[in-house]
Amino acid sequence: MTTFADLGLSPKLLKALEKTELKAPTPIQEQAIPQILKGRDLMGLAQTGTGKTAAFGLPLLHRLLDLTNPPGPRNIRALILAPTRELSLQIKDNFEIFTKGTHLKVLMVVGGQSLNRQSEALKRGADVLVATPGRLIDLIERGDVSLEKCGYLVLDEADHMLDMGFIHSLRRIAKHIPLKRQTLLFSATMPKDIEEVADTYLRDPVRVQVAPPGKPVERITQGVHFLPNGDKARQLEEYLKKHVGEQALVFCRTKHGSDKLNKILAGWGFRVGAIHGNRSQNQRDKILSEFKAGEVDVLVATDVAARGIDIPTVRHVYNYDMPNVPENYVHRIGRTARAGASGSSISFCSPAEMGELQAIEKVLKKPLPVVGGAPWAADIVAASPKPGQGRGRNGGGGAKPGHGRPQGAAKPAGRPQGKSGARPQGKPGQGKPAVQAPRPGGQSPRRKPANRPS
Numbered sequence: 001m002t003t004f005a006d007l008g009l010s011p012k013l014l015k016a017l018e019k020t021e022l023k024a025p026t027p028i029q030e031q032a033i034p035q036i037l038k039g040r041d042l043m044g045l046a047q048t049g050t051g052k053t054a055a056f057g058l059p060l061l062h063r064l065l066d067l068t069n070p071p072g073p074r075n076i077r078a079l080i081l082a083p084t085r086e087l088s089l090q091i092k093d094n095f096e097i098f099t100k101g102t103h104l105k106v107l108m109v110v111g112g113q114s115l116n117r118q119s120e121a122l123k124r125g126a127d128v129l130v131a132t133p134g135r136l137i138d139l140i141e142r143g144d145v146s147l148e149k150c151g152y153l154v155l156d157e158a159d160h161m162l163d164m165g166f167i168h169s170l171r172r173i174a175k176h177i178p179l180k181r182q183t184l185l186f187s188a189t190m191p192k193d194i195e196e197v198a199d200t201y202l203r204d205p206v207r208v209q210v211a212p213p214g215k216p217v218e219r220i221t222q223g224v225h226f227l228p229n230g231d232k233a234r235q236l237e238e239y240l241k242k243h244v245g246e247q248a249l250v251f252c253r254t255k256h257g258s259d260k261l262n263k264i265l266a267g268w269g270f271r272v273g274a275i276h277g278n279r280s281q282n283q284r285d286k287i288l289s290e291f292k293a294g295e296v297d298v299l300v301a302t303d304v305a306a307r308g309i310d311i312p313t314v315r316h317v318y319n320y321d322m323p324n325v326p327e328n329y330v331h332r333i334g335r336t337a338r339a340g341a342s343g344s345s346i347s348f349c350s351p352a353e354m355g356e357l358q359a360i361e362k363v364l365k366k367p368l369p370v371v372g373g374a375p376w377a378a379d380i381v382a383a384s385p386k387p388g389q390g391r392g393r394n395g396g397g398g399a400k401p402g403h404g405r406p407q408g409a410a411k412p413a414g415r416p417q418g419k420s421g422a423r424p425q426g427k428p429g430q431g432k433p434a435v436q437a438p439r440p441g442g443q444s445p446r447r448k449p450a451n452r453p454s
Contacts, residue, residue, distance in 0.1 A: 007033045010062045016100050017058075026051035027210040033059045036184065041205040043198050044186040047330070049310075049338040050210060052186045053094045056080075056154050060184075061098055063152075064127050068103070071125035074145050076107075078152035079177065080130045081170070083161040085110040085281060086288065090310050091156065092130045104128065109145075111135045112281030119144040133161070133169035140176060147176040153201070158187040159194055163325060167197070174201060188334070189327045219337040221344040224357060226373030229350045232320055233264050235372070239318065239346060240270060240298060246315040247291070249335050250300045253321035261320060262300045271295065276302040303328050312338045319347035322356035326363045351376040351384035 002025055004017055025033065028046040035042050036059035046052055060078055071077050082088045092108040099106055107126040109118045111134055118135070122145050129136075129145070139145045153174075155161065161170070183202050187194050198205060227235055240248060252258040255276040262274035273287040273296045290296045292311055299309075303323065314336045323329050329347075336343025347368065349357050354376050361367050376384075 002030050004058070008037055008062075009033070009058055010065050012065060012102050013058055013062060013098060016098050016102075019100075020097060022051075022054060026055075028052055028208065029055045029058070031208045031210065032056065035206045035208065036060065036182070037062060039063075039182055041183045041202040042185070043202060043205045043207045044184070045188070045190055045207070045209040046186070047188055047210075047334055049334050052156070053091055054098075056156070056184045056186060057091070057095055057098055060152055060154070061095070061102075061104060061128075064104055065102060067127075071105075071127060071149065073125055074122050074143075075125040075149045076122075076127070076129040076145065076147065077149060078128045078154070079136075079147065079150050079173075080128065080154040080156060081133055081136070081161065081166075081173070082130065082156045083132065083164050083166060084304055085112060085132060085284065086275075086304070086309060087157060088130050088132055089285070095128055095130070099128075106130070109135050109139060110281070112284075115139070115142075133166045133173060137169055137172055140173070147173070148178065150177045151181050153177055153181055153183045155183070155185045155197070155201075158185050158197060159189045159191060159327065160331065162191075162193045162197070163328075167193070170197070170201075188330060191327070219342045220333055221342070222333065222347075222368055223345070223371035224347045224349050224368040225371050226349050226375060229352075232348045232350070233261065235348065236261075236318060236320060237265070237268055239316070240265075243316055245297070247294070247311070247313050248298050248316040248318060249309065249314050249332075250298060250318045250320050251323070251332050252300060252302060253324065255302055257321065258300045258302055265298060265300070270298050272298040272300060274300040275304065277304050303332070309335050310338060311335070312341055314338070315341075315343050317343065317345040319345070322347060322349055322353040322360070324356055326356070326359040329360045329363070346371060349376075351380045354381045 004022070004025055005014055007025060007030070009017075028044060028050050032042060032044050032055040036056060042056075044052060044055060046055075064077055067077065080091055082091060088108055088110050092106060095106045104127040105125075106128045107118075107121055108130045109122075110132045115135075115138060118139065119142065122129075122139065136145070140147070155170070161167075183205075185194070185198055185202060185205070225235065236250065250261065252261055255278045258274045258276050262272055265272040273290060275284045275287050279287075287296065287299070288309070291299045294313070300320075301309075303325075317333045317336050319329070319332060323332060333343075333345040336345065347357070347360075357368070
């Protein structure tokens with residue numbers, strides 16, 4: 001078995017690794033670290049939770065350890081760009097563990113925190129700066145940081161960075177970095193835009209890929225539950241009650257919907273918190289700390305959290321709202337089954353979200369197993385409001401939780417009937433809904449609507 005020592009890392013880094021749970025390199029680390037140590041530009045493609053931070057962090061720090069002189073006032077030697085505050089914090093925390101006992105200095109600058117304090121921290125410079133693009137540009141324009149001595153550029157979660165519209169920010173930042181540098185790009189998916197970024201900013205890169213882009217890790221049990229928006233909250237309650245004591249992450253489409261669902265679950269007695277773009281950085285840090293410490297069992301979030309949460313104790317991911325960007329599905333469910341653990345993911349699909357489900361299954365190249373309900377018929381889908389129309393109330397649903405389906409929504413076709421002709425699942429609040437389990441070696445029978453691809 002390959003060890004970190006076999007990869008040629010510095011003894012100081014190996015000593016720091018002894019105090020972590022990283023005992024042997026993951027596939028992405030085993031392939032990427034030797035190439036980065038050689039000074040090669042690299043494009044790494046791997047799932048979330050596969051150890052990408054250490055894959056670029058350890059060899060980068062190894063190279064920086066050879067530089068003993070200080071970087072100089074307001075100068076940095078290595079820049080790591082990340083799309084979200086949460087991911088930036090995760091990277092910084094990992095780097096501080098790796099650099100313990102060394103002379104290397106790591107700083108982080110992100111939005112939502114004091115600009116003046118960040119400027120003050122940068123006065124003496126830093127060996128590694130972890131940053132979100134917007135805040136870094138603010139500091140560059142103020143003259144609070146210089147990139148003229150930056151010899152290393154890392155673009156982490158590059159696909160998400162492009163999704164968030166940071167391509168223009170990247171262009172502005174890159175102008176300040178010397179052309180003679182080592183550039184590393186890491187991404188979970190490989191859309192055409194990423195290829196163009198790689199062609200622009202990387203020189204003769206080596207490509208490292210440990211899993212097909214968009215393919216979730218095999219340790220995650222996935223499923224889809226078909227139900228109206230108005231039934232989602234009560235169904236979520238049923239799932240959460242089945243796994244008491246196990247941490248869950250619930251994804252909503254909107255900030256307003258996240259707050260509403262948070263209040264509903266809190267009213268039902270769950271230890272719950274919510275994070276999204278409208279929360280201050282202090283609020284987001286506090287809730288994440290409580291989640292990590294086990295003081296919160298259920299975290300409700302928008303996609304802002306899909307790439308910045310690395311909590312091995314998360315066992316369940318619920319897509320309360322289907323993601324409107326299919327690749328985000330992979331990142332969402334990648335918040336579970338981390339560090340070698342297993343996990344589960346259930347996606348709630350209303351009639352208006354059949355299009356999103358089809359797009360996700362196209363990325364996955366296979367259908368999701370049905371664990372509840374039945375696929376919506378084409379006429380019901382056509383009559384339903386599209387995502388974003390009439391949403392945001394009651395945690396993202398149309399009707400109040402526990403009060404049946406939204407007014408005017410047709411009854412889903414193909415639901416199993418009991419002897420009395422009643423639907424066995426029943427309305428929320430009237431008995432426990434029966435949840436179908438996938439058949440061994442396959443999935444539950446599903447009736448294919450007219451517009452559903454085979």
